Amino acid sequence: MITDPVVERLHKQREQYMEKFQYDFEAIVRDIRSREASSPTPLLEPPASAPPKKGVRRAHFARR
Secondary structure, eight states, X not given: OOOOHHHHHHHHHHXXXXXXXXXXXXXXXXXXXXXXHHOSSOOOOOOOOOOOOTTOOOOOOOOO
């Protein structure tokens, strides 16, 4: 199996971050949410899906 140094570094950083909070998931979530709240960059919302246009039918494929 090929090891990717970028993936290995990411795994190491994730492990260190989890150790910082003693693997307490709730503490990790609180930290992430506080970082998001204090970030100057606004969070992105997913675009709302547009309703289907009238008169336009989706393609149907015959089942065999």
